[in-house]
Amino acid sequence: MALEPRQIILRPVVTERSYALADREKKAYTFEVAPSANKIEIREAVEKLFPSAKVEKVRVMHVRGKARRVRFARGYTTGWKKAIVYLKQGTTIDII
Numbered sequence: 001m002a003l004e005p006r007q008i009i010l011r012p013v014v015t016e017r018s019y020a021l022a023d024r025e026k027k028a029y030t031f032e033v034a035p036s037a038n039k040i041e042i043r044e045a046v047e048k049l050f051p052s053a054k055v056e057k058v059r060v061m062h063v064r065g066k067a068r069r070v071r072f073a074r075g076y077t078t079g080w081k082k083a084i085v086y087l088k089q090g091t092t093i094d095i096i
Contacts, residue, residue, distance in 0.1 A: 003034060003036075003045075005044070005046075005048045008033055008037045008042060009031050009032075009045050009049060011031065011032050012029065012030065012032075013030040013032055018030040027056075027086055027088075028085070028087075029084070029085045029095065030084050030085075032080055032081070033060070033081050033083045037081070038060075042058050042060070042083050043085075046093075050093045050094075053087050053092070054088040054091050055085055055086070055087060056087060057086045058086070059084045060081065060082070060083050060084075061081070061082050061083075061084075062081055065078050
């Protein structure tokens with residue numbers, strides 16, 4: 001069962017930390033990806049969604065859900081999968 005590129009790359013992660021990484025590395029972009037996606041599928045999806053981008057490497061990690069409490073009930077936010085995509089020199093992505 002192959003997923004479409006829009007089903008693999010769910011959304012860009014826009015945080016201060018991801019902006020700092022992109023500014024420091026000049027070519028690193030962070031995305032929330034489908035939990036079942038692997039590095040090869042993520043690479044292909046980024047290159048299809050952004051034709052001018054050539055992916056150099058992909059790093060993937062699972063982000064745990066945080067503990068939360070509402071009055072006396074305890075629970076967790078949902079965990080998700082994050083991918084940091086490094087592009088080859090001279091290529092960029094216009095996310096925002």
